[in-house]
Amino acid sequence: MSQPNNPPRSLSRRRLLQGMAALSLTAACASLFPAQMAAAQQSEKSGFSVVSAFLVSRATSPILSQRYYAALNRHYPDFPARLAALAAYLDGQKFAHVDDFLQAVNEDDPLRHTATLIVGAWYTGVVGEGADIELIAYADAMMYLPTKGILIVPSYGIGPDSWGNQPVERLTEQGREA
Amino acid sequence: MSKQVDADVIIIGSGVMGGLVATQLAKAGKSVIILEAGPRIKRQDIVERFRNSPFKMSLTNMKLQGVGSPYPDLPHVPSTYGDYLQQSGPVKYPTKYLRVVGGTTWHFGSALWRMIPNDFRLNTLYGRGRDWPFGYDELEAWYGEAERELGVSGVDGQDESGQGGAACPPRSTPFPMKGLEPSYLFKRLSVLLGKGGYNPVMEPNGRATRPYGKRPVCAGNNNCNPVCPIAAKYDGSMHIDEAERHGARLLDNSVVYRIEADDSGKITGVWYKKPDGSQHHLTAKHFVLAAYGIESPKLLLMSTSERYPNGIANGSDQVGRNLMGHTGISMNVMMNEDVWPGQGPTELLVYLNNRDGAFRKDFPSYKIKVRNTVPTADYAASLIQKGVLGSKLDQELHRMSARSLNFAIDFETLPLAENRIVPSKMKKDAIGIPLPEIYYSVTDYWHAGKEQGLKDFDNFARLLNAEVSKIDTGYQDRQHIMGTTIMGDDPRQSVVDRNCQSHDHPNLFIAGTSVMPSASCMNPTLTGAALSLRLADYMLRTVKV
Numbered sequence: 025m026s027q028p029n030n031p032p033r034s035l036s037r038r039r040l041l042q043g044m045a046a047l048s049l050t051a052a053c054a055s056l057f058p059a060q061m062a063a064a065q066q067s068e069k070s071g072f073s074v075v076s077a078f079l080v081s082r083a084t085s086p087i088l089s090q091r092y093y094a095a096l097n098r099h100y101p102d103f104p105a106r107l108a109a110l111a112a113y114l115d116g117q118k119f120a121h122v123d124d125f126l127q128a129v130n131e132d133d134p135l136r137h138t139a140t141l142i143v144g145a146w147y148t149g150v151v152g153e154g155a156d157i158e159l160i161a162y163a164d165a166m167m168y169l170p171t172k173g174i175l176i177v178p179s180y181g182i183g184p185d186s187w188g189n190q191p192v193e194r195l196t197e198q199g200r201e202a
Numbered sequence: 203m204s205k206q207v208d209a210d211v212i213i214i215g216s217g218v219m220g221g222l223v224a225t226q227l228a229k230a231g232k233s234v235i236i237l238e239a240g241p242r243i244k245r246q247d248i249v250e251r252f253r254n255s256p257f258k259m260s261l262t263n264m265k266l267q268g269v270g271s272p273y274p275d276l277p278h279v280p281s282t283y284g285d286y287l288q289q290s291g292p293v294k295y296p297t298k299y300l301r302v303v304g305g306t307t308w309h310f311g312s313a314l315w316r317m318i319p320n321d322f323r324l325n326t327l328y329g330r331g332r333d334w335p336f337g338y339d340e341l342e343a344w345y346g347e348a349e350r351e352l353g354v355s356g357v358d359g360q361d362e363s364g365q366g367g368a369a370c371p372p373r374s375t376p377f378p379m380k381g382l383e384p385s386y387l388f389k390r391l392s393v394l395l396g397k398g399g400y401n402p403v404m405e406p407n408g409r410a411t412r413p414y415g416k417r418p419v420c421a422g423n424n425n426c427n428p429v430c431p432i433a434a435k436y437d438g439s440m441h442i443d444e445a446e447r448h449g450a451r452l453l454d455n456s457v458v459y460r461i462e463a464d465d466s467g468k469i470t471g472v473w474y475k476k477p478d479g480s481q482h483h484l485t486a487k488h489f490v491l492a493a494y495g496i497e498s499p500k501l502l503l504m505s506t507s508e509r510y511p512n513g514i515a516n517g518s519d520q521v522g523r524n525l526m527g528h529t530g531i532s533m534n535v536m537m538n539e540d541v542w543p544g545q546g547p548t549e550l551l552v553y554l555n556n557r558d559g560a561f562r563k564d565f566p567s568y569k570i571k572v573r574n575t576v577p578t579a580d581y582a583a584s585l586i587q588k589g590v591l592g593s594k595l596d597q598e599l600h601r602m603s604a605r606s607l608n609f610a611i612d613f614e615t616l617p618l619a620e621n622r623i624v625p626s627k628m629k630k631d632a633i634g635i636p637l638p639e640i641y642y643s644v645t646d647y648w649h650a651g652k653e654q655g656l657k658d659f660d661n662f663a664r665l666l667n668a669e670v671s672k673i674d675t676g677y678q679d680r681q682h683i684m685g686t687t688i689m690g691d692d693p694r695q696s697v698v699d700r701n702c703q704s705h706d707h708p709n710l711f712i713a714g715t716s717v718m719p720s721a722s723c724m725n726p727t728l729t730g731a732a733l734s735l736r737l738a739d740y741m742l743r744t745v746k747v
Contacts, residue, residue, distance in 0.1 A: 125592075147582050148582050158256055175545065178575070179425040184420060
């Protein structure tokens with residue numbers, strides 16, 4: 025045959041990739057990692073993903089969501105009950121933004137403590153206390169987002185002479201393109 | 203020689219100093235065995251362990267320095283990040299050295315300074331501490347050699363005495379590589395502090411600014427400590443690799459616990475243990491001890507016998523004594539403008555206005571440096587612990603990262619007989635080797651320096667329009683071990699002579715910063731490296747090993 029090597033196959037693969045990109049990340053994960061998907065569904069069912077996305081004001085990765093949810097359950101046996109209480113409260117209040125929630129609950133409200141636990145996990149990438157702590161994410165920890173584009177995640181430098189000029193704020197404080 | 207020996211030279215310790223000596227000797231065709239207590243490590247493993255660890259070491263939060271080392275912690279070579287070092291003095295000396303092939307330079311910030319001429323004549327000029335048996339002139343060419351071997355990048359023509367004057371110290375060769383680009387922070391601080399007469403000095407360092415040997419150019423990974431992920435920064439494993447290419451043999455996981463000498467003083471052999479506790483013996487014509495400032499004297503002191511009741515090389519009773527470091531203080535400030543520490547390498551800008559002068563009669567030489575580590579993790583944890591969430595959390599992370607600075611001072615310390623390391627009589631490691639026990643203290647001289655340093659902190663805060671958030675005068679350790687096998691012309695007062703050769707044993711040599719008779723206020727690695735290269739030359743040309 026004089027045809028070039030397998031053009032239809034590469035085309036179809038490209039199509040597939042395009043199609044996958046068009047799907048939600050959740051769906052993509054489902055096709056690639058069925059087991060993780062099942063667990064991710066658990067964290068979604070519990071309301072963890074929705075509550076998390078509200079508390080951090082960002083879209084949350086389903087895989088990380090599942091892993092944080094599982095870790096929080098491991099380290100804090102009462103976490104499911106606390107999450108349920110927080111989810112129910114948020115569901116009832118219909119806050120537009122996490123800042124409204126923070127206005128509504130005082131410093132020692134148990135709901136706020138639960139929120140701190142969840143935000144702490146997403147931001148620091150670490151769950152647990154003392155010698156028992158466990159790392160879930162490093163470079164994907166959300167604490168790096170507010171300074172993204174200016175400071176690197178240590179050990180992930182962006183190349184020789186990539187510093188020196190006065191940093192220009194290219195991002196909003198939430199780590200999104202301004 | 204009639205008796206068959208295992209090698210021309212046995213080197214104990216595979217850090218930068220042992221590696222330099224091994225490379226020179228192996229290149230000259232000598233048979234060399236290097237004994238290393240710890241294991242070989244792979245860079246990618248250390249990088250992965252760092253990234254996966256929930257404990258990240260932090261230079262901005264000294265409390266966290268005790269945890270999170272990604273280097274191995276094994277029963278036969280316990281990590282210095284744990285409770286291996288026993289402290290018995292009024293001031294803690296919690297130094298961190300690495301017991302792995304390649305040694306402590308794996309995690310050093312890579313400052314590679316020369317000392318200045320007056321540092322060699324401290325006693326004559328200022329009535330403090332000790333003089334060296336020779337002056338800067340003797341070491342100058344070796345500094346140049348060491349800079350080429352270690353691949354130093356630096357700024358030619360700087361006044362490293364900190365006075366903003368002509369080039370100092372004198373040098374016969376330029377830096378092998380140009381200096382790194384200063385970050386915005388360094389440029390901005392130079393402007394603001396310059397108004398108060400503070401002269402910025404860019405630190406010569408071991409990060410490549412052009413491809414150097416197998417090293418790529420520094421890519422601003424901001425991770426010099428604990429590990430450079432791309433090997434742009436020099437570490438001792440590079441010379442070990444080179445020594446092995448020239449035929450040196452390295453035995454890892456081989457903990458030397460005894461050095462033997464015959465009645466005439468000649469060193470005849472060494473004993474070492476493997477992790478399984480098995481004991482092995484090796485012989486050589488010459489021996490080089492290069493196990494850094496704690497393990498080297500510990501080994502000498504452990505090697506007692508009827509003939510040598512105080513240990514090997516210890517006729518002077520100076521082994522283990524004169525322990526010096528750069529005991530320091532620090533200040534955290536909040537700027538009122540964004541300056542962004544954490545861009546580029548972890549350190550570069552220092553101030554040396556009080557590096558040298560008549561004041562050294564009254565208070566010690568010191569260096570002020572600004573930390574340039576990405577601070578995000580420290581601030582995130584503390585903000586969340588305080589209950590800061592929502593938009594405020596992002597705003598505060600941004601503000602604190604952009605504006606919080608940490609300045610640290612390293613003071614010169616003096617060689618004091620009472621500051622010493624001895625093998626513990628009480629505690630042993632898993633293979634029965636005594637742990638190091640350290641007695642450390644500081645004098646009024648150090649406190650006088652602290653008072654001066656606090657005045658500079660005050661000036662800094664004023665010149666920077668910054669608010670001081672914290673000052674820590676709690677005797678911070680800077681991990682620069684010196685003095686414990688001190689050099690001198692008088693065999694009653696020193697362990698090695700001017701050639702780093704034992705006064706007591708003609709075929710025993712000591713390489714590294716533990717021979718330094720004065721500490722200056724500067725990171726000692728380059729001085730140790732220059733002395734090691736000079737020692738290798740002496741062994742080859744004069745001793746004819």
